[in-house]
Amino acid sequence: MTGSTRGPNDPRRRERILDAALDVIAEHGAIKVTFRKIASAAGVPLGSLTYYFDDMQHLLTEAFTRLAESVSVRYGALLEAARTPEEAQEAVVEIICGKVWGTDRNLLLSYELYAFAARHPELTEVLRSWMHASRQSLARHFDPLTARALDALVEGFSIHNSVDARPTERADVAAVVRAVATPRTPPDGASR
Amino acid sequence: MTGSTRGPNDPRRRERILDAALDVIAEHGAIKVTFRKIASAAGVPLGSLTYYFDDMQHLLTEAFTRLAESVSVRYGALLEAARTPEEAQEAVVEIICGKVWGTDRNLLLSYELYAFAARHPELTEVLRSWMHASRQSLARHFDPLTARALDALVEGFSIHNSVDARPTERADVAAVVRAVATPRTPPDGASR
Amino acid sequence: MTGSTRGPNDPRRRERILDAALDVIAEHGAIKVTFRKIASAAGVPLGSLTYYFDDMQHLLTEAFTRLAESVSVRYGALLEAARTPEEAQEAVVEIICGKVWGTDRNLLLSYELYAFAARHPELTEVLRSWMHASRQSLARHFDPLTARALDALVEGFSIHNSVDARPTERADVAAVVRAVATPRTPPDGASR
Amino acid sequence: MTGSTRGPNDPRRRERILDAALDVIAEHGAIKVTFRKIASAAGVPLGSLTYYFDDMQHLLTEAFTRLAESVSVRYGALLEAARTPEEAQEAVVEIICGKVWGTDRNLLLSYELYAFAARHPELTEVLRSWMHASRQSLARHFDPLTARALDALVEGFSIHNSVDARPTERADVAAVVRAVATPRTPPDGASR
DNA sequence: TATGAATGAGCATTCATTCAT
DNA sequence: CATGAATGAATGCTCATTCAT
Known part of the structure; x- marks a missing residue:
């Protein structure tokens, strides 16, 4: 029934x-x-x-939209769970290394999505929402620029790790995340 | 005749x-x-x-190999020209913002390449060489982990900037690059 | 409800x-x-x-039948209005040149009807009724053979005029109609 | 070989x-x-x-063009053979009754051609050439208006005869053709 | 009585690939 | 060595028709 x-x-x-x-x-x-x-x-x-x-293009557009949304949700969930700056950094590391969204499948699909979106403007908006959502999730714990930087790092490391024969180790990723995320006073007031 | x-x-x-x-x-x-x-x-x-x-697959494999090599060369050239750590950082910023390789065309082609490579193992090696070459170029100026981090940053920022309605500004990118590239004494002497 | x-x-x-x-x-x-x-x-x-x-064939059959009847009615009406042989001839000219039934739309539909009917015997009867009705209308004013001839002339001139870059002029059509319609004594009393 | x-x-x-x-x-x-x-x-x-x-439309266009030309040739041949006005009239009767072009097949094809041409302007020219050729063939023996009239008569009688249960008999057709073709002085100078 | 969701058979068209020259 | 004419397998897509409601 x-x-x-x-x-x-x-x-x-x-x-x-x-x-x-x-x-x-x-x-x-x-x-x-x-x-x-x-x-x-x-x-x-x-x-x-x-x-x-209506046709294949519409089908693919919807499928990719669905992908973006589902990945976005998981990305956000992990960051939402973080309670302290340290936990937030740890969440970022987990997203990169723990294959939260960086499953080989998702990564692969995201390449196809990027390629497809470059030719189908209606998907550009989907991509932007996705990126925006990620940054918003990060922005709960970091200032806007750091959020952007970490998001880029997640993207780049995920891709490179999937290609790399010897992916960057978790501790090293963590160090980089910390470097990006930790505010600091310039050593001696010199630069810029 | x-x-x-x-x-x-x-x-x-x-x-x-x-x-x-x-x-x-x-x-x-x-x-x-x-x-x-x-x-x-x-x-x-x-x-x-x-x-x-022999067939389309072979043709595409060679074409993508050619792409990877040519992009790789330009990436390396820019870093090779740097004489000081500051110039090296600036080169990285230039690679990200100046669309050295991140032309829309190249970016687009790289998505297609990633997607294609994921299904054609003989291209994985090409991808690895490309990534290796980039890191080597960076390693002339930075320690290995920083080289990896910067390379990931280049990848991630390039992609996100091409999608972003308001890409991250050059000064902001520079600040992030500096944060990643500048060695510092860990707060309490721990890692690395 | x-x-x-x-x-x-x-x-x-x-x-x-x-x-x-x-x-x-x-x-x-x-x-x-x-x-x-x-x-x-x-x-x-x-x-x-x-x-x-029941299916498309039945639908088309009914549609074409409807077409034949409606066109037939208009054809008849014009001839019925004629009171003298001269008016009858003028009505025929009007049918040919005035696009009484020879609207582009009707002409077009009649081609489709002829083509369709050639393959669907149940429409042959419809076509015959149509032709018969036309001849009957003409027969109010002309002898049977002249009715047939004029009906053929209407058909032929309508088609040719719709194709012709310079359709036969009304006065010329009238002359031909008169030639067909006017009884005369055969040159040497032979035929008919 | x-x-x-x-x-x-x-x-x-x-x-x-x-x-x-x-x-x-x-x-x-x-x-x-x-x-x-x-x-x-x-x-x-x-x-x-x-x-x-290139596609079905092009194929059909060429096929119909071929049809028009081949029918046209046979039409012309019959008239060309005529040596006297009487023979010419007899040729016209033969075209109508002898199924020279009015084969059921050709007639059928011509309906389809007319319907098709109404929607494909490139065939309008083909139709015009066909009609022009027919009239030229007739014009070897008759004045221009008579040529037009006879051509219309051929068209109309062919169609009607193919539908008619009892087609107009040859002698009757001949009489009509004669009426159209024979020049005459108006009975008493009255009409027109 | 009337509907529209669902389907499968069939369509025009594309294209990698073959091979005679 | 090089070509382009030729083909058949496969594709996206259409649509009459069915049938549960």
């Missing part, structure tokens, strides 16, 4: 399709996405896809 | 094809690359492509 | 659908008619069409 | 495709033409069609 799997009303089907699309992109690359692969991954008939989505 | 109007040997043709491939990727996205588009962009006959390259 | 905003009985809906079908054919060509276009043009829900009509 | 059926050079393939297209239209109607049907009728691979023709 709690919802047949195929009835005329399957309100979760849209979401299933979007998740399947991300799965297919993650597995084969956006370069090889096809309606047929998505339909098969989602376990829905081919005609469903164009019934729910 | 043995080729009067067009010499049978056109040694630059391979390179022309690879550059054309990058142009096509930059313009249409890897998702829409076709032999026809590349051939037309390079001004070579269609048959040329499969004559010089 | 039994249909407050829209009565469950919408007797004109069938007709609206048929008219919309003709509009769609006139606009897009029979080659591109779809249920969706018709439903949208008629302002009725998609399900309506297959509710009222 | 006189040409393998499938070699890389099959210069007649274009024409075969066009003829096959006309066959398919004649058999199924333009409304049901598909590349697959044409390819199969022509005995060529599916990919051939879009290799030789």
